[in-house]
Amino acid sequence: NQDGASATPKVFAPKFDDYQAVYNEIASRLEEKDDYDDGSYGPVLVRLAWHASGTYDKETGTGGSNGATMRFAPESDHGANAGLKAARDFLEPVKAKFPWITYSDLWILGGVCAIQEMLGPQIPYRPGRNDRDAAACTPDGRLPDASQAQDHLRNIFYRMGFNDQEIVALSGAHALGRCHTDRSGFDGPWTFSPTVLTNDYYKLLLDEKWQWKKWNGPKQYEDKKTKSLMMLPTDMALIQDKKFNQWVEKYAADNELFFKDFSNVIVKLFELGVPFAENSERWVFKTVNA
Ligand code: ZEM
Known part of the structure; x- marks a missing residue:
């Protein structure tokens, strides 16, 4: 109606530009915080996105990036995830600035942004992940053990x-x-x-x-x-x-x-087990510093 008031309450439905804004924020924080490790949080962000996704089990449909259950013990304490708190903490101010994005979508967007900003290929992305609670934590042992063959x-x-x-x-x-x-x-x-x-x-x-x-x-x-x-x-x-x-x-x-x-x-990895809406389309974000 004409005065802008609506019968149905307005829910914020974020679009491409909103996710690009989150991408830009991550990219600018990557640029700014260049005293970490070899000069970038990029690698550890990629590892966070991978470990969030790589718990997927195709038989049971459990695990994967839909849930961000690494926020909780016991998953946060699994040996494979040692050190990933640095990546989760890096993204916390981004979550605070854009509270509408789920942790699950944010962690994967962090990986996408890091790869593109570290001069990698374009990584098409779509949102749609929902955060789940500690009950959805995966059992230890789903990620690879580097000492094996x-x-x-x-x-x-x-x-x-x-x-x-x-x-x-x-x-x-x-x-x-x-x-x-x-x-x-x-x-x-x-x-x-x-x-x-x-x-x-x-x-x-x-x-x-x-x-x-x-x-x-x-x-x-x-x-x-x-x-x-x-x-x-x-x-x-x-x-x-x-x-x-x-x-x-x-x-x-x-x-x-x-x-x-x-x-x-990596698109396949990042989407394992995610219940995307049927008509959801993938986006390619513009790089900021790359
Ligand atoms: Zn990794 N990875 N990974 N990996 N990984 C480490 C670091 C990084 C294995 C593994 O045990 C380790 C994939 C596959 C496999 C990254 C991305 C991806 C580290 C060092 C280990 C031990 C952790 C530390 O001490 O900080 C094994 C056994 C794998 C099986 C093939 C896949 C797949 C990845 C992404 C697609 C990245 C970016 C790092 C660097 C993290 C950092 O902090 O610098």
């Missing part, structure tokens, strides 16, 4: 519904960030540019000579030349296993192919 990787990722090619494409995320002795116990970055997404992870896997690191920590590899890079046992499994290695070689040779496949598979 290819059988374990297949068990874990097949449970989410991924195939061998997708396992290798997802693993390229290890171009980003590092291991922390006070989190996983492992130590060091995988690449020389841990705040920029490239296919360097695959190139280094193939091109460097890797040897066991001699130390008191958990078993990990170091590059023979500089001893400043690392690989986990699960990373090395990707070149030790013939089927995985085929894809490592493809992605090492072709960054464009890696970007295309990485974008597709």
Whole structure:
């Protein structure tokens, strides 16, 4: 009616521009808080989005990014999630500024923003996740254990519904960030540019000579030349296993192919188990600093 009053109460129905505003806020905070780790919260934001999603079990439909149950114990205390409080705390002021977004959608938007702002491919996004309470926490053990080998990787990722090619494409995320002795116990970055997404992870896997690191920590590899890079046992499994290695070689040779496949598979990861509205469309956000 004419004076703007409406018979039905107005509910705020956020649209693309509203989510772009949240994206912009995350991007500007990434730029601003550049004294963390290697100069960016980007990698740990990607890890938060991955661990929120990677609990999915296709048989029972439990887990996945719909719920943000890592806010609660026991999930927040699972060994795999050590250190992710840094990412959750980073996003807390964003949630305060845009209280209408669910934690579940915000954590995934954080991952999308971090990947794009770290010069990765476009990651199409759609909202629709609802927060759930502690009762929806997943049991421990759903995320991969870095000390294991290819059988374990297949068990874990097949449970989410991924195939061998997708396992290798997802693993390229290890171009980003590092291991922390006070989190996983492992130590060091995988690449020389841990705040920029490239296919360097695959190139280094193939091109460097890797040897066991001699130390008191958990078993990990170091590059023979500089001893400043690392690989986990699960990373090395990707070149030790013939089927995985085929894809490592493809992605090492072709960054464009890696970007295309990485974008597709991370969208799939981020949407596992999410009950999107039937007509929901995906959006691509404009980058801010990239
Ligand atoms: Zn990771 N990851 N990951 N990963 N990961 C670490 C760090 C990061 C495994 C794993 O155990 C570890 C995927 C797959 C797998 C990232 C993204 C993705 C760390 C170090 C470990 C131990 C944690 C620490 O100490 O802070 C294993 C076994 C995987 C099986 C294949 C997938 C898939 C990812 C995203 C798509 C990222 C970005 C980091 C860096 C985090 C940071 O804080 O720098």
